[in-house]
Amino acid sequence: MRSADRTWPVLAPEPEVQPEPLRIAPSMSVVVAAYQAERTLAAALDSALAQTLPPLEVVVCDDGSTDDTAAVLERYAGRVLVVRQDNGGEAAAKNAAVEAASGDFVVVLDADDVFEAERLEALTWLAVRRPDLDVLTTDAVVEADGREVRRAYHPGWTFPVEDQRAEILSRNFVLGLAAVRRERWLEVGGFDRSLSRATDWDFWLRLVLGGSRVGLVDAPLARYQLATGTLSSDRIGVVRARVVVLERADARDDLAPHERAVVGAALRRERLDLTVRSAVASLSGSPAAARRAHLRLAVHPGLSPGGRVRAVVGVVAPARLAARRRRRGDGRVEIGSGLWVQPLD
Incomplete structure (x- = not known):
C-alpha cells in the first residue's frame, strides 16, 4: 500500500457536524524541551528528522543545560531551530519552543523519547480528516531501562471518546507526545510555569474544558521512556x-453538575492517596512524625475499615508497620483492603 493511500485506526468523539476534509494539510512543527539531554537528544532529533512526512521544522529549547547538550545541537545546525534560555523548567521550555514555532500544529517530543517514522504522517492524516479536533495523539510503546513494558493505552488506561470533559476531570488520558493546534496552545496560555x-x-x-476535543491514532507510533527510580x-x-x-478545576464556574461530582470524587481519591503516601513515608522518619501522619490517615473519611485499623497501628506502634514494610521488600505497602501504595509512572 502506498503511504498516501494508508488509513489509520482512529478513536475520537463523534463530530457534531460532519466536517469536510481539508484541501491543504496543516503544517506540523516538532517542539523539544531539552535539559541535560546529551545522552538522548540525538536519537529524539533523528526520529523527528526521519519522518516519512517531514515536519515543517524542528524547534529545540535548550533550557539552560550545563552538560554537552549544546554540542549535540551543533551537529544539527541548519536542520534544527534552537532557542536558548536560562533554566526555567520544562513548562517554560516547551512554551518557548512553541512560541518560536510557525506550524499550524506543534507536536511535542520529549528529549528522551522517539517517534516512529510514520508518526507525523498519521497525525497529519487525522488532522486533514478531522479539522474539528484540536489535540491529536497516538498510542506508544512504553519502555523502562531499554525494556518494553506495555502499550501506553491498555485496559487500565483507555482512551475515551465519550464525555471527554468529565474524563479529563477524573484522569489525564492524553499521551503527552501530542500534536496541538498552535493557536489553541497560545490561547490557553500554554503550560503553567x-x-x-x-x-x-x-x-x-484547560484545553478540553475550554472546548477542545482530542483524537487518537490507535497505533503505537512512538517510544515513550518511563522514568524509573523516583524517590x-x-x-x-x-x-x-x-x-x-x-482544586483549580473544582474552582471553575463552568462545570456541569455531573462534572462537579467527577472532580469531587477525583479530589477525594487524590487527597486520600496523598495522606496514605505521607503516612508511609513517615515510617522512615521519627516515631512522632509517623504517629502524626497516621493519625491524619486514621480520621480520613475515605479510608476503608481495614485501612483504619492499620492506620491506628501506625499511631500506637509505627515501628511495627515499618518492620512489616521491610519484610515485604517489594516497595509496596497495603494500608487497607485493595489500597496499595505503588510507584507512580
Missing part, C-alpha cells in the same frame, strides 16, 4: 500537584 509537576494534566484539562518524596510531590490541579 508555576507547576513543577502535573503540568501536562493541567494543560490538557518517595518525588511521588508525594506528584500527588500533591495533582491535588492542586483538581
Whole structure:
C-alpha cells in the first residue's frame, strides 16, 4: 500500500457536524524541551528528522543545560531551530519552543523519547480528516531501562471518546507526545510555569474544558521512556500537584453538575492517596512524625475499615508497620483492603 493511500485506526468523539476534509494539510512543527539531554537528544532529533512526512521544522529549547547538550545541537545546525534560555523548567521550555514555532500544529517530543517514522504522517492524516479536533495523539510503546513494558493505552488506561470533559476531570488520558493546534496552545496560555509537576494534566484539562476535543491514532507510533527510580518524596510531590490541579478545576464556574461530582470524587481519591503516601513515608522518619501522619490517615473519611485499623497501628506502634514494610521488600505497602501504595509512572 502506498503511504498516501494508508488509513489509520482512529478513536475520537463523534463530530457534531460532519466536517469536510481539508484541501491543504496543516503544517506540523516538532517542539523539544531539552535539559541535560546529551545522552538522548540525538536519537529524539533523528526520529523527528526521519519522518516519512517531514515536519515543517524542528524547534529545540535548550533550557539552560550545563552538560554537552549544546554540542549535540551543533551537529544539527541548519536542520534544527534552537532557542536558548536560562533554566526555567520544562513548562517554560516547551512554551518557548512553541512560541518560536510557525506550524499550524506543534507536536511535542520529549528529549528522551522517539517517534516512529510514520508518526507525523498519521497525525497529519487525522488532522486533514478531522479539522474539528484540536489535540491529536497516538498510542506508544512504553519502555523502562531499554525494556518494553506495555502499550501506553491498555485496559487500565483507555482512551475515551465519550464525555471527554468529565474524563479529563477524573484522569489525564492524553499521551503527552501530542500534536496541538498552535493557536489553541497560545490561547490557553500554554503550560503553567508555576507547576513543577502535573503540568501536562493541567494543560490538557484547560484545553478540553475550554472546548477542545482530542483524537487518537490507535497505533503505537512512538517510544515513550518511563522514568524509573523516583524517590518517595518525588511521588508525594506528584500527588500533591495533582491535588492542586483538581482544586483549580473544582474552582471553575463552568462545570456541569455531573462534572462537579467527577472532580469531587477525583479530589477525594487524590487527597486520600496523598495522606496514605505521607503516612508511609513517615515510617522512615521519627516515631512522632509517623504517629502524626497516621493519625491524619486514621480520621480520613475515605479510608476503608481495614485501612483504619492499620492506620491506628501506625499511631500506637509505627515501628511495627515499618518492620512489616521491610519484610515485604517489594516497595509496596497495603494500608487497607485493595489500597496499595505503588510507584507512580
